[in-house]
Amino acid sequence: MKKALVAAILGIALNVASSHGQGYIAFQSYDLVGQTPIFSGVTYGPGSGAKTGQYVGAASGFKADLLYSLTGAPGSFTLASGSQTSFYVNGGVQSSDGGSPTTDGAGIFIGPTLIIPGYTSGPVSFITEAYNGSSYGQQGFYNGQSAVYTISSLQTNPALPAGTTLNNTGTTVNGMQPFVVTVPEPSIFALAGLGAAGLMAFRRKK
Amino acid sequence: MSFFGIFYRTSLVRRWRNWRCLKSVQKKFKKALTVNLPFGIVPSHTVTYKQKMRTKTLLLSAAALAAGVLASQAQSNVFSANIVGYVTVTNQANQYVVLANPLDNGTNDITGLLPTAPNGATVLVFQGGALQTSLKNKGNWSQNFVVPPGVGFFYKSPSDGTNTFVGNVAGMSNGIPAANNILELVGSPIPFSGTISDIGTNTLNLGVLPNGSQILKFVNGALQTSLKNKGNWSTNLSISPGEGFYVKSGADTNVIQILNLQ
Numbered sequence: 001m002k003k004a005l006v007a008a009i010l011g012i013a014l015n016v017a018s019s020h021g022q023g024y025i026a027f028q029s030y031d032l033v034g035q036t037p038i039f040s041g042v043t044y045g046p047g048s049g050a051k052t053g054q055y056v057g058a059a060s061g062f063k064a065d066l067l068y069s070l071t072g073a074p075g076s077f078t079l080a081s082g083s084q085t086s087f088y089v090n091g092g093v094q095s096s097d098g099g100s101p102t103t104d105g106a107g108i109f110i111g112p113t114l115i116i117p118g119y120t121s122g123p124v125s126f127i128t129e130a131y132n133g134s135s136y137g138q139q140g141f142y143n144g145q146s147a148v149y150t151i152s153s154l155q156t157n158p159a160l161p162a163g164t165t166l167n168n169t170g171t172t173v174n175g176m177q178p179f180v181v182t183v184p185e186p187s188i189f190a191l192a193g194l195g196a197a198g199l200m201a202f203r204r205k206k
Numbered sequence: 207m208s209f210f211g212i213f214y215r216t217s218l219v220r221r222w223r224n225w226r227c228l229k230s231v232q233k234k235f236k237k238a239l240t241v242n243l244p245f246g247i248v249p250s251h252t253v254t255y256k257q258k259m260r261t262k263t264l265l266l267s268a269a270a271l272a273a274g275v276l277a278s279q280a281q282s283n284v285f286s287a288n289i290v291g292y293v294t295v296t297n298q299a300n301q302y303v304v305l306a307n308p309l310d311n312g313t314n315d316i317t318g319l320l321p322t323a324p325n326g327a328t329v330l331v332f333q334g335g336a337l338q339t340s341l342k343n344k345g346n347w348s349q350n351f352v353v354p355p356g357v358g359f360f361y362k363s364p365s366d367g368t369n370t371f372v373g374n375v376a377g378m379s380n381g382i383p384a385a386n387n388i389l390e391l392v393g394s395p396i397p398f399s400g401t402i403s404d405i406g407t408n409t410l411n412l413g414v415l416p417n418g419s420q421i422l423k424f425v426n427g428a429l430q431t432s433l434k435n436k437g438n439w440s441t442n443l444s445i446s447p448g449e450g451f452y453v454k455s456g457a458d459t460n461v462i463q464i465l466n467l468q
Contacts, residue, residue, distance in 0.1 A: 026339050032326035034300070034364040037343075091346035110348040113336040158336050159389060159422065159429060159452055161302060161360060 023119030023154030024162035027066050027083055027111035029128070030101055031164060033171050040166065040173055041107030042087075042130045044097070045144065045180030055107030056142070056181060057096040058087035061132040064109045066165065068116050072125035072150060084135075085111030113162050116154060125150045126165060128176050144181035151175055289375040289467075293397050293448040296368045297361060302330075304424040306358040306393015306450035309373030315350045316340060320361070320369055330360035332391035332452075356382055356395030358450025360424075371448060381462045384415065384455035396463045397447035402432060402439055407464045410445055418456025 030039040042062070044051040056062045065084045067077035088095045088105030099106030116124060125148050133141030155162040167175030293308045311318055316329050323329075323342050330337040331351045337360060340349035353359055355376035361369075380395035398410050402421050405413035412421065415434055422429045423443050429452070432441040445451060 024336055028339065028341075030343070031341065032343065032364065035324075035326050088348070090344050105343070110339065110341055113338050115336060157429075159332070159391075161330055161337055 021118055021120035021156070023116040023124065023156055024113055024158060025116060025124075025126075025151070025154055026113045026162050026164040027064075027080070027085060028109065028164050028166065029064070029176055030088070030105070030108035030110055031166055031168065033168065036171055037102050038166060038168055038171050038173055039101040039108050040146075040176045040178045041101050042144065042178070043107060043180050044142070045182040047182055048142075051097055054098045055095075055100055056087060056130065056132070057099055057104075057106045058089050058094040059096045062087040062130060062142070062181075063132070064111065064128055064130045065136065066111075066114060067127040067129065069125045070116075070118060070122075072123070072148065077125070077127055080114045080116065082112060083114050085109050087130075119154055119156065121153065121156075123150050123152050124154055126176070128165065128179070130179070130181050132181075140183065142181040142183050144179050146176050146179040149175050149177065290373070291375055291397065292373075293371045294368060295371070295448040297363055297366065299364060299366050300362065302360045302362045302424065302427070304358055304391070304450040305361050305369075305448055307353045307355050307371060308394060308397035308448045309371050310355050310376040311371070311373035313352070314354050315352050316347055316359075317350050319353060319371060322367065322369060323361075324363060324365055324367070326364040328360075328362045332358070332389075335389075354395075356380065356393055358391040358393045358452075360450075375465065378465045378467075379462060381460045382412075382453065384419070384453050384459045384461060386455060386458045389452055389454045391450055392453050393450040394445065394447065394463065396465050398463060399445060399447050401442045401444050403442050407466045409463075411461055411463050412445075412453075414461055415453070415459055416456040419459075420452075420454040422452035422454075424451070 029041070030037065032038070042056050042064070044054050044056060046052060048054075063084055063086055066080040068080050069076040069078065087107070087109045088101075090105050093104065095104045095106040095108075097106065101108040126146075127148055128146040129136040129144070131138065131141055131143045133139075133143070136145075137143055149165075149167070151163065151165075151167045165176045166173050291309055295303070295305055297303045307314060307319055316323075320327070320329070325342050325344065327342040329340045329342075329347065329351060331340075331353065332338075338349070338351075340347045340351055342348075351359070355373075375397065376395050382392050382395065384390065384392075394410055398408065400410045402410065402412040404410050415421075417434050417436065419434045421432045421434075421439070421443060423432075423445075424430075430441065430443065432439045432443050434440075434456070443451070
């Protein structure tokens, strides 16, 4: 009986602790250190024709969102609530493809401060996604993900300023790094379809 | 209001209308405050704060009050009063300060409230339980937040700076709505200064908050907390005009402030 009681109390305590723990991070790929811009830009990747290498613009419908994982294990990443944010708009003027982070704000975004539920202390891993469909992964649209980046600790007090996903030290960006977006070419879909059909046929024969 | 009272105010106002320059107003007003002024709020606004944030507050003029009183008195007993003023705050480079909009400038957006903020300046407003960011870049804020009188915000600039809030005093009576157990970033909606234990007319009136309330002030990069217990605050924090602070009330409370010009 005593053990059960202790276990129950511990369970409640853990539940309370986990339900109250949360971290905060400002989701942005651009900042100014003094007057010096620091950023991690998103560009068009290989296969984007004339746009290859150009920074993506808000005018082309680009948005970003944030995945997080408290463990960093593959498959454990979760979309942070409310993270979808448009690429940069300066004074009502949308950034355009071919612009730059330091001219019209192409390739960068400044999003909201996000809540990372369940966080109490320690490192958190993140992936930033960029796309111009309605959500990440929509076929026929540009999509891309950053490499996984880890931030050693998050702000846990909502009343104090949070760190950013750039996780910079001075002008050195330690967090999110630049990445590209691509559109899978139709031939890739076709090859994938053929492969799937072949696999099905092989399984039937067996 | 007696005719004598109106005449008394109007004659003062006429003298103030001739003051055009802010600095000259400051100098003259400092002297004027030593005499018997009808505005009880004024003396506290001329104090210079030299700690985290230095603030000077002056009530510039009441021309509208004079015109309004004279014009409306002829037609009815109803008149309006606009008290125009300014509050100056300073910040050190690359350090957050918590400010609050002390005056109503009409739009109350950060473009208008912080017109001299340089590129690289950051404003954080407390929305949805978290501090949301606006960065000034290429002359524009990434989010043009609206900060009405009585709402606080964090401000950081890449350079030392001074900002002057200009606008109307937001009413002869205004309040800080403090919901039970909800953290809010606020400021005094009427540019009063004083301590958090002050109660009554022409004060911050934060002393009316119930036991269990907390006030948190941002000092040197950390929050300094004062808890009200058995009718007393654990630390009697001081608040300057234009300074923001967090409040978490022990019960739903509207901290009513009253400005009495008599």
